[in-house]
Amino acid sequence: MSYREYVIAAYAVFAVVLLWDFVVPQLQIRAALHAARQRLLRADARKAAPAPDRELQR
Known part of the structure; x- marks a missing residue:
């Protein structure tokens, strides 16, 4: 896995967690x-x- 793929995966996980933190309390x-x-x-x-x-x- 190249560094770019790692960064993309990390941002994707961050976006999912951020979305989860918004939706669940609502x-x-x-x-x-x-x-x-x-x-x-x-x-x-x-x-x-x-x-x-x-x-x-x-």
């Missing part, structure tokens, strides 16, 4: 926001639902 943020929105929707649905009847029935 995906984690998106997943966290989605989970928070779903949690709020469930809490709102719980508040809007009528309270269950606590009387015993036969």
Whole structure:
């Protein structure tokens, strides 16, 4: 492997790692926001639902 091929490979690895460092946090943020929105929707649905009847029935 010549020096030029080594440098090209090193820059390619650097570019892949740089792209990975950008994409993964974006995906984690998106997943966290989605989970928070779903949690709020469930809490709102719980508040809007009528309270269950606590009387015993036969």
